[in-house]
Amino acid sequence: MTIKPTVRSRRLLVAAVVGICAVGVSVATSTQCSAHEGPPFSLVMDQSLAGYSVSIWADPDIGEASFFIILETSQGERPEILPNVSVWVEPVNGRLERATYIAERDSVSSQVQFVAYPHLDKRDIWNLGVVLTNADGTSEDWTTEIESTPPGYFGIWDVAIYVFPFVLIGVLWVLAMVRRRRAMHMWAEENAMETMGAEDPSGEHQTNDHSRRD
DSSP: OOOOOOOOHHHHHHHHHHHHHHHHHHHHHHTTSSSSSSOOOOEEEEEEETEEEEEEEEEEEEOEEEEEEEEOOOTOOOOOOOEEEEEEEEETOOOOEEEEEEEEEEEOOOOOEEEOOOOSSOOEEEEEEEEOOOSSSSSEEEEEEOOOOOOOOOOOOHHHHHHHHHHHHHHHHHHHHHHHHHHHHHHHHHHHHHHHHHHOOHHHHHHHHHHHHH
16 A cells, blocks of 8 residues: 655645755854864875975965975985975966965974964965975975965855755654654554454454344
């Protein structure tokens, strides 16, 4: 026997999905309002540079960007002698001259880390260079291209990605509730039919009526 979803079940499904979507959008938009959302992303890990093993993390927000340079020895230990660290940036299209920023030692006890805050004036593709200069004057740099982005930037696909898990969980929960209601309804009908059959066995009244007529 097939039981069609009731109007109440449909309303419950729509209300739950709408409510959960609203929660998801609220989370996404509140996150959008926060600058520097999430941790910086990795540009390179364990790169050999000027005798050190270097890992570089970036948060290239428009305005004040942040770049973190983590130093280790080639054996993966904390270095005792530290180089001078600097970061330079310039737009790929050459509209601005190269600007160099000195990286300062960051107060992180677990590792040797430097941080620099270059200024990125607008959304653009930039050349980025990290330079390590040793005490003997030798230096080596590592370069790459990055894109500057608005702080806490979220586009339509970002919102969709945030909302999708909420929608999926809501739909699965509602479907589970609807199936449970169907199962309870079917069980109640079967139980009622068994009860009626036990109280009124088939053919009992007809047999009594024939006996009385005879």
